[in-house]
Amino acid sequence: MKELVIVDSGSANLYSIYKACEMVSLNPQISNNPVIIAAAKAVIFPGVGFFDHAAKAMKENKLTDALLKVVADKKPLLGICLGMQLLFSESEESIKTKNVVRGLNAISGKVKRFPAGLPVPHVGWNKAVPVGKHSLFEGLYEDAYFYFTHSYYVLPDQNRYTLALTEYGFPFTSAVADGNLIGVQFHPEKSGPAGLRLLSNFGKIIADQH
Template identity: 40%
Template structure:
């Protein structure tokens, strides 16, 4: 696989930036980590990572004038990857911060896991879990069905368009853990912490 151009990792003060950028560098990719819209606009691909609250993230993106940059990338066909909270930000709204709008790149909402005491499932969903893939995509090439990935989250997406769903995971409820449409990709897990399978997904993205 041939690497193609600089990967821009969007820094809005809440992402797992170092681990993502180091993983890309280990894979042979060139990385720019920052919040300068002009520099990010010149990147060939963009990654929106994230750890924290939906509302705080949207406020930080707005403060740094990054919302229009992300929407422009999505509309103009630039490859864009959302990781963990980044996936959730692609949607219109979240139960975590109902008064604030998301990026609205995909229609749908983000909801919280229900209490799963009877099934002895703790919230947040934290640790290794499997992804069952529904359809083949270049983005998941070389990754085995039911491979394990590392998750840390209390909320999950409910896309209106079910065709977006590439992979699903069970945690008391079956939720979308891998989504894709044209140039836009998203994973609920942390690929940079998911060993072979996660690094393969990152490699596939930077080689698109």
């Protein structure tokens, strides 16, 4: 079994993240098998699309329990885009449809839609400015740009979860961490050299586990 597993929840473009990991000498395996995911040394959890659909599909495919096990075992987990949002409790996206589907609730907080008046989705390159020191952002320029494409953002209940902020009308949380549980709103696999460096840093976090 490979040490790093990329979770295939059926929604994301996994080819780019797989190739980006290979590019930085991580050697991942793509899997939708809850047993393999729960047993992995580290996990990347990508996702695009709708919170609701994804949360439901995760439950049906028994991925929820597998990912909660990864979280409980304090193994490195990197949620990307919707994958990061799904680490949270609930999203306005599902509240809107009066069909409140819960996320993993691994980090307490909400997923909110950008307010009216801002062009949505927030698409393009923006800065993610680290609010403190974290090995995920090691070696990156403080004004490094990353590629974003999303209509919702996360609002953690506590500031201490926020790893980086991005300005879009107001500063929103674009990276979170709680121990080994990490999430980024942007797409490192589409963020050029900065994104590859970030993935490589995640690889170091994995290597530092004993």
